[in-house]
Amino acid sequence: AQSVTQLDSHVSVSEGTPVLLRCNYSSSYSPSLFWYVQHPNKGLQLLLKYTSAATLVKGINGFEAEFKKSETSFHLTKPSAHMSDAAEYFCVVSLGGYGQNFVFGPGTRLSVLP
Amino acid sequence: EAQVTQNPRYLITVTGKKLTVTCSQNMNHEYMSWYRQDPGLGLRQIYYSMNVEVTDKGDVPEGYKVSRKEKRNFPLILESPSPNQTSLYFCASSLKQGAGANVLTFGAGSRLTVL
Numbered sequence: 001a002q003s004v005t006q007l008d009s010h011v012s013v014s015e016g017t018p019v020l021l022r023c024n025y026s027s028s029y030s031p032s033l034f035w036y037v038q039h040p041n042k043g044l045q046l047l048l049k050y051t052s053a054a055t056l057v058k059g060i061n062g063f064e065a066e067f068k069k070s071e072t073s074f075h076l077t078k079p080s081a082h083m084s085d086a087a088e089y090f091c092v093v094s095l096g097g098y099g100q101n102f103v104f105g106p107g108t109r110l111s112v113l114p
Numbered sequence: 115e116a117q118v119t120q121n122p123r124y125l126i127t128v129t130g131k132k133l134t135v136t137c138s139q140n141m142n143h144e145y146m147s148w149y150r151q152d153p154g155l156g157l158r159q160i161y162y163s164m165n166v167e168v169t170d171k172g173d174v175p176e177g178y179k180v181s182r183k184e185k186r187n188f189p190l191i192l193e194s195p196s197p198n199q200t201s202l203y204f205c206a207s208s209l210k211q212g213a214g215a216n217v218l219t220f221g222a223g224s225r226l227t228v229l
Contacts, residue, residue: 009154034217043118043204043220044157090156101172102147102218104156 002027002093004105012111019063019078021108023091026072033074034092034102035065044090050074061085086112116141120205120221127195128229135190135224137205145208145216146188147172148180150201151223157204163188195228202226 007022025031035047048059055067061084065076074091091105118139127133139146147162149172159172163182177199179191188207192199203224208216 004156036218043222044206044218045220046217049217101159101162104149104158106154106156 002103006105010109013081019081021076023074025093031093036090038088118221126227137188139207143207149204
């Protein structure tokens with residue numbers, strides 16, 4: 001069975017400082033991994049995805065994530081936070097195949113302080 | 115514009131009054147799915163559909179029904195809503211699984227309150 005753990009329910013950073021949102025997964029097979037962002041009162045938008053190509057994945061708005069199989073981690077980073085990054089972030093794992101079951105982590109709320 | 119459209123966006127209803135939340139996509143996606151989002155729990159899958167007339171239960175299907183009579187539509191039906199179904203609901207779609215994982219495209223969400 002697959003599962004996703006997001007280690008922090010809430011992260012607060014100052015504008016211009018680095019962002020680190022942590023995600024660990026559990027999967028019996030090689031998964032695909034995603035980060036989605038949800039701004040207040042909006043749907044979810046894809047930030048980036050990993051599908052067994054390069055382990056360092058670049059996404060939109062300056063975000064990137066590194067897949068580390070030995071640590072079963074897929075942490076999301078950004079060198080410099082902007083006010084517009086304040087949102088809820090979800091780490092997602094999928095084995096694909098029939099059912100394409102996507103398992104969502106509980107989410108991390110990112111606050112950006114001026 | 116490629117999109118997933120859900121209606122209604124907001125609904126307040128009473129226990130036991132049947133309701134349907136519609137979901138439509140214009141991307142010719144085979145796969146469609148319903149999720150509910152509750153604080154601290156992330157998104158949990160209710161039902162999914164791999165194609166027309168093919169549906170299956172997700173993690174939290176109790177109290178819900180779905181149908182997939184057309185490729186573009188995937189309505190969520192609450193036959194007898196109860197207060198524990200008060201939640202934010204999302205419909206999502208993607209291409210059928212091919213090489214690599216396909217990305218989910220989400221609707222804007224439907225906030226349901228059951229009194």
